[in-house]
Amino acid sequence: AQKVTQAQTEISVVEKEDVTLDCVYETRDTTYYLFWYKQPPSGELVFLIRRNSFDEQNEISGRYSWNFQKSTSSFNFTITASQVVDSAVYFCAPNNYNAGNMLTFGGGTRLMVKP
């Protein structure tokens, strides 16, 4: 079965600090996709980024960047120059081939950005 570990349950930073959210996953699939979602206090789930397993090039999109390393099964997510509006719970989720390619979610990391 798939397993996703987000070891950081809560992180608190001061505005404008950079913050990295860690994600380690277990999967038997040889090719797969990895996602990060954000859940602000209002409760909705917002898609942030997607990465496929056969391209390990790290990318940057605005204030977001991600570091994918297949050899260590890690998919870390960084927010540069954090803002108060970034305060939310962040979920890492690989797709599960044996479950119709639906998502397996980690327990989430609660990020609090203080002004």
Place this chain on the structure above:
Amino acid sequence: NAGVTQTPKFQVLKTGQSMTLQCAQDMNHEYMSWYRQDPGMGLRLIHYSVGAGITDQGEVPNGYNVSRSTTEDFPLRLLSAAPSQTSVYFCASSAGLGNEQFFGPGTRLTVL
């Protein structure tokens, strides 16, 4: 384009009652799914569908039924509600493998 809609937003049931949570999407997505989120936890997959007429069980299917008679709708039925089913339920849809899932706003269910 409403995306994924869920009704009701809130519901209180008594133990043993049954009900149906509604989910609809207008993006013509083949893939739809139901997740539950318990306090302080991530989402867990209940049931999913990869097309009309096709459904399958996820990680926590006990106590729930689904059907998929149309591409647009994917209702979730609670057969006999139990306090352990108190949770927030999210419906999602996607265009398939590798595509992002679009989530509905959620239904907060309390079973007394």
